[in-house]
Amino acid sequence: MISKIARYDWMELERELNENGYAVLKKLLDGEMCQRLVSSYEDEANFRATIQMQRYNFGSGEYKYFAYPLPDLIGALRSELYPHLARIANGWSQALKTDVKFHDDHDAYLKQCHEKGQTRPTPLLLRYKAGDYNCLHQDLYGEAVFPLQVAVLLSAPQADFKGGEFVVTEQRPRMQTRVEVVPLKKGDAVIFPVHHRPVTGVKSSYRVNMRHGVSMVRGGLRHTLGVIFHDAE
Numbered sequence: 001m002i003s004k005i006a007r008y009d010w011m012e013l014e015r016e017l018n019e020n021g022y023a024v025l026k027k028l029l030d031g032e033m034c035q036r037l038v039s040s041y042e043d044e045a046n047f048r049a050t051i052q053m054q055r056y057n058f059g060s061g062e063y064k065y066f067a068y069p070l071p072d073l074i075g076a077l078r079s080e081l082y083p084h085l086a087r088i089a090n091g092w093s094q095a096l097k098t099d100v101k102f103h104d105d106h107d108a109y110l111k112q113c114h115e116k117g118q119t120r121p122t123p124l125l126l127r128y129k130a131g132d133y134n135c136l137h138q139d140l141y142g143e144a145v146f147p148l149q150v151a152v153l154l155s156a157p158q159a160d161f162k163g164g165e166f167v168v169t170e171q172r173p174r175m176q177t178r179v180e181v182v183p184l185k186k187g188d189a190v191i192f193p194v195h196h197r198p199v200t201g202v203k204s205s206y207r208v209n210m211r212h213g214v215s216m217v218r219g220g221l222r223h224t225l226g227v228i229f230h231d232a233e
Contacts, residue, residue: 004028005080013191014088017148021170021197021210022182025150028189029225033073034154038223041125046071048120053134059213061132063226066123074123077150077227082106085148085191085229092147095198095205102146106229109146113231118142122228126214128164129221134214136169138195141232149194151212154223156186161220168192171209172199181215194228 008025016023040046048067053059066074086102093100103109122141139149155161170178182190192212198205
């Protein structure tokens with residue numbers, strides 16, 4: 001997994017994030033990895049909590065948070081993606097003139113989260129049936145927030161499900177909301193902001209608000225892996 005992640009053109013991915021507000025890692029997971037994760041959904045020993053979206057007005061559908069210790073594949077994705085994203089995140093902090101500096105090692109960053117009382121793992125599996133959807137939202141779980149996250153589509157569009165497009169929105173000051181539908185295939189991953197990102201202005205960079213969600217699934221069954229890098233309170 002390390003060699004595969006390192007082979008992506010991270011400078012180009014950073015450019016896409018800065019220009020579009022998201023970037024796609026094509027074929028991050030192969031079919032066997034996707035199926036292994038989908039199959040794990042039924043094993044409650046893997047998870048610490050199950051959330052029914054309707055109960056909290058999050059949308060319609062269900063997701064489960066993994067428990068520590070994380071499955072090897074999830075732990076590897078989290079730790080091996082993080083250094084590349086931390087470099088981008090630190091660039092964003094510098095652009096926005098904040099004093100936030102992220103460690104380049106994920107274990108060191110998690111230690112900071114745990115010192116703030118954020119000790120619960122946040123990687124999750126989401127399952128959508130026909131009629132399910134996920135409202136626009138931000139995944140904030142406490143004071144410590146890593147500004148980028150990753151979602152991996154584990155099901156094949158048109159073959160396993162219909163509809164269910166991944167959506168990101170961007171709200172710039174004094175402008176209408178911009179919407180992007182991100183085209184994904186099975187095994188593709190999308191990198192996107194947790195809550196905001198910098199945009200270059202006339203004099204300096206400024207902060208724009210970002211949200212993400214999933215449109216209604218029209219048929220079939222859609223599974224997604226969410227990789228969030230900060231832990232929860």
